[in-house]
Amino acid sequence: MTARDTDWDGVRLHVVTGKGGTGKTTVAAALSLALAHASRKVLLIEAEGRQGIARLFDRPPLPYAERKIAIGLGEAHDGRDPGGDVYAMAIDPEGALLDYLHMFYGMRTAGVALTRLGMVDFATTIAPGLADVLVTGKATEATRRKQPGSASGFAYDTVVLDAPPTGRIGRFLNVSAEVSGLAKVGPIRAHADTVANVIKSPQTAVHFVCTLEEMPVQETLDGIAEMRAIPGMQVGGIVVNMARPPVLSRPELKAPPDLTAMAAALGAAGLYDPGSLAAVLAGELGEHARHIELADRERAELGATGQPIYELPLIAEGIDLAALHRLAAELRDQGAA
Amino acid sequence: MNPRLDIDRITDDRRTRIIVCCGSGGVGKTTTAAAIGLRAAERGRQVCVLTVDPARRLAQSMGLTSLDNTPRLVDGVDDEAGGSLHAMMLDMKRTFDEVVEAHADPARAAQILANPFYQSLSSSFAGTQEYMAMEKLGQLRRSDEWDLIVVDTPPSRSALDFLDAPERLGRFLDGRLIRILTAPVKATRPFGRVLNAGLSVMTGAMTKLLGAQVLRDAQTFITAFDTMFGGFRERAESTYRLLQAPGTSFLVIAMPEPDALREASYFVERLAEERMPLAGLILNRVHSSITGGPVSGGPVSGGPVSGGAGFSRLSAARSLAAAETLEAVSQNAGGASEAPPGYSAAAAALRLHAERMNLGTRERRVAGSFMSAHPAVPVIEVPALPDDVHDLAGLRRVGESFAWNS
Numbered sequence: 066m067t068a069r070d071t072d073w074d075g076v077r078l079h080v081v082t083g084k085g086g087t088g089k090t091t092v093a094a095a096l097s098l099a100l101a102h103a104s105r106k107v108l109l110i111e112a113e114g115r116q117g118i119a120r121l122f123d124r125p126p127l128p129y130a131e132r133k134i135a136i137g138l139g140e141a142h143d144g145r146d147p148g149g150d151v152y153a154m155a156i157d158p159e160g161a162l163l164d165y166l167h168m169f170y171g172m173r174t175a176g177v178a179l180t181r182l183g184m185v186d187f188a189t190t191i192a193p194g195l196a197d198v199l200v201t202g203k204a205t206e207a208t209r210r211k212q213p214g215s216a217s218g219f220a221y222d223t224v225v226l227d228a229p230p231t232g233r234i235g236r237f238l239n240v241s242a243e244v245s246g247l248a249k250v251g252p253i254r255a256h257a258d259t260v261a262n263v264i265k266s267p268q269t270a271v272h273f274v275c276t277l278e279e280m281p282v283q284e285t286l287d288g289i290a291e292m293r294a295i296p297g298m299q300v301g302g303i304v305v306n307m308a309r310p311p312v313l314s315r316p317e318l319k320a321p322p323d324l325t326a327m328a329a330a331l332g333a334a335g336l337y338d339p340g341s342l343a344a345v346l347a348g349e350l351g352e353h354a355r356h357i358e359l360a361d362r363e364r365a366e367l368g369a370t371g372q373p374i375y376e377l378p379l380i381a382e383g384i385d386l387a388a389l390h391r392l393a394a395e396l397r398d399q400g401a402a
Numbered sequence: 403m404n405p406r407l408d409i410d411r412i413t414d415d416r417r418t419r420i421i422v423c424c425g426s427g428g429v430g431k432t433t434t435a436a437a438i439g440l441r442a443a444e445r446g447r448q449v450c451v452l453t454v455d456p457a458r459r460l461a462q463s464m465g466l467t468s469l470d471n472t473p474r475l476v477d478g479v480d481d482e483a484g485g486s487l488h489a490m491m492l493d494m495k496r497t498f499d500e501v502v503e504a505h506a507d508p509a510r511a512a513q514i515l516a517n518p519f520y521q522s523l524s525s526s527f528a529g530t531q532e533y534m535a536m537e538k539l540g541q542l543r544r545s546d547e548w549d550l551i552v553v554d555t556p557p558s559r560s561a562l563d564f565l566d567a568p569e570r571l572g573r574f575l576d577g578r579l580i581r582i583l584t585a586p587v588k589a590t591r592p593f594g595r596v597l598n599a600g601l602s603v604m605t606g607a608m609t610k611l612l613g614a615q616v617l618r619d620a621q622t623f624i625t626a627f628d629t630m631f632g633g634f635r636e637r638a639e640s641t642y643r644l645l646q647a648p649g650t651s652f653l654v655i656a657m658p659e660p661d662a663l664r665e666a667s668y669f670v671e672r673l674a675e676e677r678m679p680l681a682g683l684i685l686n687r688v689h690s691s692i693t694g695g696p697v698s699g700g701p702v703s704g705g706p707v708s709g710g711a712g713f714s715r716l717s718a719a720r721s722l723a724a725a726e727t728l729e730a731v732s733q734n735a736g737g738a739s740e741a742p743p744g745y746s747a748a749a750a751a752l753r754l755h756a757e758r759m760n761l762g763t764r765e766r767r768v769a770g771s772f773m774s775a776h777p778a779v780p781v782i783e784v785p786a787l788p789d790d791v792h793d794l795a796g797l798r799r800v801g802e803s804f805a806w807n808s
Contacts, residue, residue, distance in 0.1 A: 086427060086659075194522055247522055312751070327747055327748045328744075330749075349751060350751045
């Protein structure tokens with residue numbers, strides 16, 4: 066096993082959140098690949114029932130069961146370390162409820178009866194906090210699960226949770242507060258407290274995925290503030306996704322383009338009608354410059370939080386397994402895993 | 403080829419009374435709804451925009467500084483055509499409280515409002531927002547103070563949640579669990595024995611799961627709530643019928659990106675099943691024209707328009723090849739500084755252009771599969787803007803991209 070410093074040594078549950086459309090699921094998947102190095106076993110959990118993970122890995126829809134889905138990034142590229150296993154599962158409140166009843170009370174038939182009677186609909190409708198406790202409960206159970214004989218003593222070295230979007234993350238993770246209004250005592254309260262002990266501990270970090278645009282950045286800042294207000298909660302890194310690197314240096318981008326020189330260059334490259342093409346390209350370059358300027362401003366706002374920032378490039382062709390590996394390597398090189 | 407969506411024709415038609423903007427999260431629903439409302443107001447309609455979760459600066463631009471659940475007149479709107487714009491942000495809890503107060507006598511209302519289950523239900527995100535958006539829409543429509551209401555649907559995981567909310571409420575209210583919890587007496591009727599057995603397993607399991615106190619709270623809440631369920635449900639259903647009425651238009655908003663368009667596809671199919679009137683699809687943040695119509699350099703770009711003649715002719719492949727040629731010349735000359743002027747800028751611009759064309763190809767492919775699956779759905783493209791929109795001028799520019807002859 067290779068000893069390597071990462072920014073999150075000691076974290077065993079990585080919670081990944083982000084505004085819709087920022088690529089939260091993609092980042093969670095890439096992070097799990099990056100974490101599965103040196104034969105480490107990682108569980109990637111989808112909490113929102115979108116089956117985005119299955120699509121990313123080009124698999125049939127994930128069931129409520131832990132299945133091996135991929136092999137992580139190896140430490141060395143010469144095949145000496147082939148990387149650990151990435152398992153994945155999709156958690157839905159219904160499955161989590163049945164699991165909970167079975168695991169803690171040995172009640173399987175009663176659970177099925179409850180489902181048939183609409184217990185789950187009931188729980189999610191009347192008290193969504195209960196559904197959240199069941200889902201986070203499963204994630205923390207997988208994190209705590211022991212496995213004698215494994216190197217770490219745990220069934221999984223790390224768990225990555227593809228969590229609900231930033232707008233709902235506080236409510237989702239702050240389970241004991243959510244439940245305490247409903248249940249002052251009793252088993253669900255005790256369960257919520259166990260869950261909270263894992264989530265509000267140095268074992269857990271909450272990472273934010275965002276793009277360098279105003280609204281996602283604002284939501285990220287709000288989300289971080291919300292997490293910091295919850296005692297014991299550890300804010301993780303900020304993953305800037307779909308970043309577009311500048312094509313020229315910033316001073317070059319600032320200077321107005323020399324249209325005549327550009328037209329001459331385009332003509333020399335054998336392009337037709339270089340004059341009007343230069344005007345078009347200069348327009349695109351100007352738009353790019355404005356984009357970079359805005360992105361720099363947003364990046365500075367994120368930087369002011371003091372959290373580590375990781376930056377992943379935009380992959381124009383779309384995300385496939387190869388792209389996930391590329392993003393995973395980026396995360397690892399930048400110290401996120 | 404899909405027909406082009408003509409938003410001005412829809413908003414100019416006085417028979418259009420409600421426009422619902424739907425789509426999955428992060429596709430620009432709120433901005434689009436606000437832009438449509440502003441444009442319609444400046445073309446002479448009395449508009450109210452009902453928004454659920456606007457970005458702070460967008461809300462401020464419309465004068466929405468707090469959640470006060472009342473439509474506010476938006477300043478700075480051109481009223482030459484006789485129109486006006488009001489906007490409001492939904493306060494979900496307050497709307498719910500008002501519904502309770504309207505349907506229960508004061509003592510019972512107070513009992514419900516104080517119940518922990520009610521408090522959890524009314525302030526939670528999942529589902530309640532949709533019921534309340536629906537409820538508020540019904541209220542605004544019944545008040546008849548506006549001749550056009552533009553609704554921005556809640557930022558749900560799925561665009562379908564908005565349509566499913568009333569039905570889910572109904573299913574919940576009709577659920578056997580509720581019946582059992584509210585009316586244990588009925589268990590002595592025929593089938594009572596079976597129900598009784600089921601009931602004891604059930605309550606046993608629920609007590610284990612929730613604890614006796616939670617169960618009692620739930621029972622109290624449901625019993626108190628039961629009397630007003632009927633009225634509540636009727637209202638949800640009447641609002642649902644309103645959505646099927648001829649004066650309603652649904653606009654589906656998506657980005658040319660697989661997840662958003664998959665959601666849009668589900669939604670389009672669902673609207674057809676529900677006989678709800680789909681007006682069309684707004685493809686937001688498009689980088690190069692998909693339908694072949696002009697996607698201009700964007701309403702905000704003042705400089706040379708990137709949709710010009712040379713734009714569509716120069717392919718990514720030729721662009722990259724030319725960039726490589728220029729870079730090779732630079733290298734042979736001994737570095738960028740030694741190369742003729744303009745070479746490095748031109749090479750960079752060509753690479754950028756190639757990237758843009760590739761992105762365009764991908765967007766066309768993704769949007770193409772939506773459009774071939776739904777060939778009759780009118781589509782309009784809104785170009786990607788480099789800046790976020792957070793003032794009326796920005797909203798106006800987005801609105802201009804809806805214009806038929808842009």
